[in-house]
Amino acid sequence: MKQAAVIIGAGDATGGAIARRFARGGLTAVCVRRTKEMVQPLVEEIRNAGREAEGFGCDARSEEEVIALFDKVEADIGAVQAVVFNIGANVNYPISEMTSRTYRKVWEMAAFAGFLTGREAARVMLPRQAGTIIFTGATASLRGGAGFSAFAGAKFALRALAQSMARELGPQGIHVAHTVIDGAIDTAFIRDNFPDRYALKEKDGILDPEAIAENYWVLHNQPRSAWTHELDLRPWIEKF
Template sequence: MNERKAVVIGVGPSKGLGAALARRFAREGLTVYVAGRTAEKLERVASEIRAAGGRAIPFAADATVESEVISLFETVSRDPGELDIVACTVDSNRRAPLLETSGDMFRELWLQNAYAGFLVGREAARLMVNQGHGTLFFTGASASLRARPPFTAFAAAKSALRALAQGMAREFGPLGIHVVHVVIDGVIDGDRARNAFPEFVAQKGDDGLLDLDAIADTYWALHNQHRSAWTYELDLRPFKESF
């Protein structure tokens, strides 16, 4: 049996998008490389996947450091099987009016949202081009499409990520690689939101936030699209969300 592999980078808490995607891909029989900056969180997610009967390998890597991203994909390339999926969920946001946005803050947001996507996308493409297939996911945000203060710096970085995804889709789609930019237009129901702004979460009520497993189901459905009808960009939002 041909072993299949997936890489999810940007994995944090167990109740987060990266972890949800890793669990979904593992449930389908893929060996999942669970990558992110915090080894303790990675091991927790990997252990949960193993306990459910899946295969998961934690790999500590900072997606803004080129050598660490290269090392991750070199490790993946040496292990048996073909690389079916790479999901880049690296994300960082800061609230700041433009006149209070320092150069360092703008640069950090660009590194974490756009540059990280470039490094992950480039190294994923190196492996997938040789195979002639694979799905590469970039996770975007409302800010990918429209810039609103006080998140202008974040929007600039997410717009850059979207441009990267679009260029890669045009370059590598004809080579068999399905590049997808998923716009998360709303708040994800995970630890990040519940810890940072619990009042807002309570105000949204039932189904007012994006369900982690529902998002992961959509990613899996996109991966399974026939290449005669590929989606490049898809936006996801709760039914209550205005747009």
């Protein structure tokens, strides 16, 4: 039976790099974004490289859609061996201007969707007593910065979810990890909006998505005698 890696939030930078890395490792990369059209270029790129990939559109905040996604993958693609939850939802507003709608939406995207993804991943992995679940965190997972009340609240919640799941599922053979991505990532957003920061790329001063993906692959392949639960990644010049 084929094996699959499900990447929720397989975007143009980190998520796409993770999908490519797991595909190179021999798993079918199941690339998931809000619509199938958004993820199709990545799927075609992976296939053109001689690897296997499938694309799905799914609102990760919808319980029905997430359940259907995992059922579809298990039935038609292969056994889910790895799941990466990689939705960001980073916003910055002064607390006096933060609306309840924005706060709730950020929580739904970065925390509630993580719960749905983690629960369904556990559901299909538990009968096999094997698998890897990785949640992508951020600096805001550890400390709330000014203006980041919604983002930090959601990322704190996601980190707590990962800890709880690791303690429950680890003894049952499922590796749950949480990564703290502490620093700017090489993306078009950073290039266009923070040119001074992006200029540090030549000095390895911003995070390379391919390097992040390599660390995720290492997490997936760790022997269970020495599992990492929390891994923080930052450029060598980043203060912490």
